[in-house]
């Protein structure tokens with residue numbers, strides 16, 4: 001769904017969070033298929049929400065942080081935590 | 097929680113809403129560096145002249161670096177008391193029967209150890225690093241609210257007095273004794289203990305929560321609004337990311353604990369029914385406590401993961417592998433940690449379907465944790481590893497996380513949990529993490545930044561001795577705990593002589609306890625080495641004159657905080673009396689002036 | 700000791716620099732200030748006071764029963780002094796020299812973060828209520844059994860609070876449109892409505908406790924009722940204090956279409972408190988009798 005919003009490289013970065021999402025999805029499906037206990041709607045609702053709500057929250061946070069991070073990406077930028085001036089020092093030092 | 101945080105923040109916000117004389121005149125208003133609470137702390141060259149001297153300086157400071165040091169001192173004092181209390185317990189457990197201390201004393205020490213280490217050591221020691229270094233790493237002048245920052249710290253010493261009050265009053269022989277609730281403060285036990293020492297502890301805990309919450313708001317505001325021009329979300333450093341996430345967790349976890357603590361206090365003193373059987377029942381306490389408690393463990397470990405992600409690459413000679421993976425998985429842990437709390441309550445009689453849900457989320461949260469581990473290992477792979485003391489602690493951190501994390505995943509699976517719950521296995525699991533990771537990362541960071549904070553270098557031989565003793569001690573002690581758990585040794589017992597031998601074989605258990613005590617002694621010796629080293633080197637260590645003591649420039653890994661340090665060295669050059677002949681960057685202490693802490697390179 | 704020299708170095712910005720607080724007490728230390736320490740002392744004093752109060756209870760009190768109250772009052776004084784000194788020296792002293800600049804974002808963000816913590820603070824109480832509501836839900840006090848808890852007083856009070864949210868909203872609008880008189884009037888109305896609400900709450904407590912004999916210790920519902928309405932009442936009181944500050948400053952002409960951040964933040968807070976109240980009425984009053 002978000003394919004068109006993020007480019008390939010970003011999707012690769014975000015893929016790290018798709019794994020836990022996948023696990024959550026797997027369990028939701030599992031709970032739907034395997035329900036050995038007599039149905040009690042309230043409990044099933046709680047059971048499902050406990051997995052689905054964190055999943056949605058994770059999806060949303062991933063989306064927004066992905067947007068914020070990619071939105072401010074700039075190839076000229078210094079590496080995370082390194083100051084611009086210093087990155088130059090480092091570059092010239094590395095060349096020696 | 098509301099009253100205090102609220103009053104401070106709202107009053108500040110209420111007043112601040114317009115511009116004041118000094119604003120407009122500030123040199124960097126154009127960069128929208130705003131001092132939001134009147135306590136802007138940044139001193140150009142003339143700084144020294146502005147700082148009062150002696151104790152006044154520390155009581156009145158609003159400088160994030162000073163406050164960082166104060167937090168550090170506080171955390172270390174708490175760490176020492178936590179250590180002493182646990183050593184007394186370990187000596188008692190050397191033999192199966194009651195020997196030195198009463199079971200009541202044991203319970204009191206157990207409670208104090210847990211509370212002290214988590215609330216008075218863990219959170220403050222992280223605040224020490226984040227206060228000192230986040231503003232430097234994001235190129236901010238200070239925290240967004242420097243004065244609120246100071247208030248948040250000064251709430252902590254009274255909190256510690258309240259929490260430890262029960263011990264202070266022992267010699268007075270009045271009717272206050274230390275709480276015996278264990279750190280989880282489970283009801284009905286914690287309601288029924290009529291000892292007012294419990295009330296004092298609860299009040300103190302609430303106060304630490306207020307402090308942590310104020311700090312968290314401050315950090316989020318700082319990271320959102322005070323970043324330098326060239327620091328964006330895309331190149332925000334990993335430590336600040338973890339502090340941001342941690343602060344987000346604190347925002348919800350601590351106020352909720354605060355309310356739960358007040359409810360407990362009301363139950364104890366005003367006969368309300370929050371956790372009484374006819375009201376919410378003991379299970380409500382467990383839910384509220386663990387809804388705070390599980391995020392709390394990540395509140396403690398995430399910033400430490402951030403520190404390791406920051407320091408480890410420096411000595412691996414290459415950038416952190418998969419930086420973005422680490423960032424996103426940090427955020428994932430942050431969110432998911434609110435959805436797993438009941439894996440601490442599998443044994444409390446929940447509906448099996450709901451247990452299954454918590455198992456699912458607990459397995460899901462293990463993934464981002466594992467991702468980080470792979471990133472660290474990959475960073476090390478083929479790197480030019482230099483085994484300095486900070487690096488050793490980082491590697492020890494990763495190694496201990498492998499065991500701590502895997503045991504956690506086992507515990508998160510319901511069938512395994514039902515067997516191992518309330519045994520030493522659990523104690524082993526979380527000590528691999530709290531001691532093997534949180535304390536390790538703290539030590540590593542202290543060594544790494546020692547030159548910046550003190551201007552001197554530590555003694556590297558002692559530091560390495562400290563590492564090896566800690567690493568060996570941790571693995572002896574806590575691995576023995578895992579084994580004792582397999583043998584069925586339940587946790588929180590002062591004596592174990594009258595257990596059913598069918599369930600817990602006495603010989604093996606006794607042997608394992610003796611091993612644990614021996615391991616704990618090793619850790620203690622290591623810690624003493626560390627303490628001596630830090631105190632001595634702070635005063636007498638070789639002065640650091642090289643702005644790049646870790647030779648990170650060579651690898652293109654020079655961080656902003658050391659760039660700042662370089663400016664400082666340049667600014668004070670000649671200004672400072674160089675009475676002691678400045679030795680090279682390290683080892684000044686032991687005479688050898690080898691570059692950068694034994695930078696033996698290994699391909 | 701090297702600590703002394705280490706940290707005085709400060710940041711590397713080399714430029715002419717004015718002190719954050721122009722004056723300070725007892726004397727300016729540059730960036731340093733006594734006020735945070737004093738405020739923290741007062742703040743912790745509340746806790747010490749509460750601790751002494753607990754120690755002063757029971758058959759054989761360990762300290763004098765008045766000690767707690769005395770320390771509490773003293774702490775309030777210290778705390779307020781701390782806050783006042785801080786704010787006075789940091790902001791008020793040279794208020795009129797001020798120029799406009801936009802630093803609304805950090806402050807509004809901070810208010811938002813604070814409100815997030817409030818969600819958690821209230822959350823714990825509501826979770827308790829849901830536990831008992833979904834649990835046995837027995838042993839109910841008569842006022843719930845015969846539905847008296849949802850009185851016309853509560854409904855009127857709710858309308859009052861909602862009205863106050865509307866007035867503060869339009870007050871802010873008026874300010875942004877440059878209509879100062881209207882702004883001051885609407886702000887005053889908001890404050891008035893807030894006070895009416897508080898009076899209504901006090902009256903309700905009085906009715907319940909004195910006439911209907913329903914109190915905090917009246918079973919699981921009593922705990923929930925007084926716990927939640929009490930917590931909310933504290934918030935409204937704090938809001939009323941803030942509104943009073945706004946109002947006084949508005950009278951002094953401190954706000955304008957450009958300088959209005961504290962109006963926005965206080966109004967965010969006030970809306971939040973209002974929303975919590977509506978939720979509270981729905982679950983705690985209506986929810987108890989349906």
Ligand code: HEM
Pocket residue numbers: 280393394396397439440458459461462465500501502503504505506507508509513516517518522525526529530
């Ligand atoms: C890899 C992810 C982790 C999983 C799946 C996990 C799972 C668990 C489980 C299921 C328990 C409950 C054991 C029981 O009482 O029966 C537990 C206990 C505990 N875990 Fe973890 N854990 C993980 C990581 C961590 C981390 C990172 C920390 C600390 C920073 C931590 C700290 C604790 C603590 C303190 C307890 C004991 C609480 C108590 O009962 O006193 N865990 N863990």
Ligand SMILES: [Cu+2]
Pocket residue numbers: 389390393436437439440
């Ligand atoms: Cu957990």
